[in-house]
Amino acid sequence: MPISPELLEILRCPQCRSEVKINAEATSLTCVNSKCALVYPIRDEIPVMVIEEATKA
Numbered sequence: 046m047p048i049s050p051e052l053l054e055i056l057r058c059p060q061c062r063s064e065v066k067i068n069a070e071a072t073s074l075t076c077v078n079s080k081c082a083l084v085y086p087i088r089d090e091i092p093v094m095v096i097e098e099a100t101k102a
Contacts (some may be wrong), residue, residue, distance in 0.1 A: 047071055048092065058083060060096050075102055 061087035
């Protein structure tokens with residue numbers, strides 16, 4: 046089951062509190078704040094919203 050639109054509405058970047066958007070392959074979430082732009086992985090359909098696990102876009 047993919048991440049629901051309702052969940053995407055409430056998820057926020059833990060670093061800057063900006064919205065996140067899902068990539069086309071549904072493998073990661075990217076912070077929409079261009080100054081932050083962290084990319085959080087999605088593993089087993091669960092977003093890993095941990096700053097230490099994120100990469101820079």
